[in-house]
Amino acid sequence: MEFLSLPVRTSGKRTYGITSIADFGIPTGELENILADFGQFIDIAKLAIGSAYITPNIKKKINLYQQYEIDVYCGGTLFEKCFVQHKIPEYASYLKELGIHWIEISNGTIDIPLQDRLRLIQELEEEFHIIAEVGSKDANKEMSVCDWKMEVAQLLEAGCDYVITEGRDSGTSGIYEKSGDIKSYLIQELLKEIDSKKIIFEAPLPKHQMYFINEIGPNVNLGNVKPADVLVLEAQRCGLRCETFYVEERACKLTF
Template sequence: MDFLQLPKRTSGNRRYGLTSIADFGTPFGQLKSILDDYGHIIDIAKIGIGSAYVTPNLQRKIDLYKEHGIKPYCGGTLFEKCYQQNKIPEYLSCLRRLGIEWVEVSNGTLDIPLKERLEIIAKAREHFHVIAEVGSKDSSLEMSISEWKEEMNLFLEAGCEYVITEGRDSGTSGIYEKGGSVKSDLISELIKDIDTKRIIFEAPTPKHQMFFINAIGANVNLGNVKLEDVLILESQRCGLRSETFYLEDCHANHLNQTPAHSME
């Protein structure tokens, strides 16, 4: 089908408009079937939490993702486990052997000093594309808006390709309230001052995804997307769902303001 006027989507080896899925143990055969149909609308694949360490057929999975042009990486929890046990060099060496070219530096479970995270990023950038996550998985820990902005800007200045806003796979911490609602005031401030093309917003449910699509546009970067939701998400991005039906080519104004960085 190619006759409707829809919001223009980025395509190919996208730099923004990314869909980053979370793989929490999809069996290899099932994954192959999913990617045969939907691989073209997936850009990044996070092998969730620390599951890569115990995943059967891990090398085959990594190779399969790469065959479909999808960038695989390991969840930040595995990075933090390696940090806790002073095994970061071994971890990075293992990633290189596996052919993984992306690494996440996170702070979701441990309280890793900012200076140390920046030092690890500087070292990892010698061989990897680096993504840094901002925010805690503990919903009782609050960061001020200025702290969010400071960390995100420092990571981007340090050479990270993207920064991820913590949301967990449940959507109940980081950029979300305990009950799952989006901290819209925080998002409003972040998109004023930081290039949204460099932010991956964790949005684990269609409800969360619709918020960011309406707030920023069809080509917002979204992470922690469930594999079974990737076609729903692409439909939402294209204005093919009631909640995004009137989506325009550039961006909507869900936050009652114009974001500083357009997404055309």
């Protein structure tokens, strides 16, 4: 019986309000239990780092996610490994054989020029949904706010479905300071010009998630979520945690 007034959440096959988890090697049996209880709260699953390439029974895991209408993609590290070894055509064939319809194009570990990434998007967009990532995993590499905005805008214009803002699974690089503090000035600048529905903010820790929920709204796109945290995150989105208790019932901020 529902009797509380809560923020309205997107539902079904979401295009925003997305929760994207990072799967760092969940055993299939454990995953079955997680999805049976909490699959309704998960929209996308990233097979983190390059783990998909060596995961036993990888096809079984992918099929399990897809049974719950959860989109699957491989972490950007695997893409970058293939790029450096000139194996992108083989990588595309590998994904299609696995039944994966999404591909991440990133440069978090190696420096791939923006023009090369834009070219690859154009080459692959007819075969895949594309997620691109902006920002480095190296906390010592700083991008200017202007470069952040320029890259995000150009990647979306090139045909990406979403752009991810780098944060790592530790929340200590990209949109975060080494200390784990959010670069709030950067987020504010991105939101001035970019449709937040097209950005997935990596937010691995509850304190990061609560910031974005309070700043943007309950239907903000969040990534690198730990599978064990998806219920708590949904509670946060619904104003059922003290830090988001008064979250306003509002749609994500939009810029047109």
